[in-house]
Amino acid sequence: YATLSDFARVASSPRIRAGILENAVEMEIQIDCTTTVELLKGDLVMNNRTTSRGAWQSAALLALIGGVGVLALHKPTHAGQAPAPVAPPPGATVLFSGTEEEMKKNFVKRGTDQDGHWKIEDSAMVVGGGDITTRQKFADYQLHVEFKTPFMPDKHGQARGNSGIGLQGKYEVQVLDSFGLKTPGTGDCGSIYNQSAPLVVASRAPKEWQTYDIVFRRPRAGADGKLSKARVTVIHNGLAVQNNYEIKGATGIGSGADTDQPDVIIFQDHGNKVEYRNIWIVPLPEQGSSK
Secondary structure: OOOHHHHHHHHOOOOOOOOOOOOEEEEEEEEOOOEEEEEEEEOOOOOOOOOOOOOOOOEEEEEEEOOEEEEEEEOOOOOOOOOOOOOOOOOOEEEEOOOHHHHHHHEEEOOOOOEOOOEEEOOEEEOOOOOEEEOOOEOOEEEEEEEEOOOOOOOOHHHOOOEEEEEOOOEEEEEOOOOOOOOOOOOOOOOEOOOEOOOOOOOOOOOOOEEEEEEEEOOOEOOOOOEOOOEEEEEEOOEEEEEEEEOOOOOOOOOOOOOOOOEOOEEOOOOOOOEEEEEEEEEOOOOOOOO
16 A cells, blocks of 8 residues: 555455454554554454455565555465365264264263253354263274364454363363464464474364364373373374373363273363364274284
8 A cells, every 4th residue: 555544544444344354354553663453354464364265365464664554465374275074984983974863872961961962053063052072981092073163353362263172081182273373382273281282383274174183092000000191192184283292181171180991072162163073983902913
């Protein structure tokens, strides 16, 4: 824009005014290092946050130099295109493929024996009304989950597309809108909540399907009777974000001491309309053959 007033005129137009576009994202603009203007603009965002929807498909960097707005565009770096649902392999137990019957059969409202109660929309279960858990308890396993975070441009941090998957009823793999972050932390998507940050940023944009492939190894009792720690490997959208991480203890999604007993898998309701689909699990033996 030739002048700051030109930019202000366009930014206040009905097309890009706050709340008008569904695919708007938050952008902060510093003016003269003293005044902060916050607005919503379609597919433009500062701090490497953007969506993949709309015509821009880009992040924006706006520098105000001597009252002149300079708009520079660059493509965001993120994981590849969202795949079609991944078919379960032979021997897998399908927990959810899109039906209300599976919700009632394989899940319960957390802490009760009541059937799972999350709504099913477009073959996905939508978070709401409290946590659910698997009806069955599991020991060691490979878990496949596909999820989609909602678009929440007016929210920040833990209030943005938050949910989680609780392994053995106490160890949380975080689900969050962490798309575009440069340096993820221990509360971001792919983290072991409040313990281990993801090794890389693998998140896709909100409203795009993403995948978790989680290999979980429960604690083991050694010859001395002492329990080893649980371990987990997490593959997020095809990228390793946790590599055989030794979990230090319960993360907050559950409580209690480490145990070698099988337990449920929690799907957390954190107040955000996260969606899940195509959930299957492959139970694993404690060790392979000695042949």
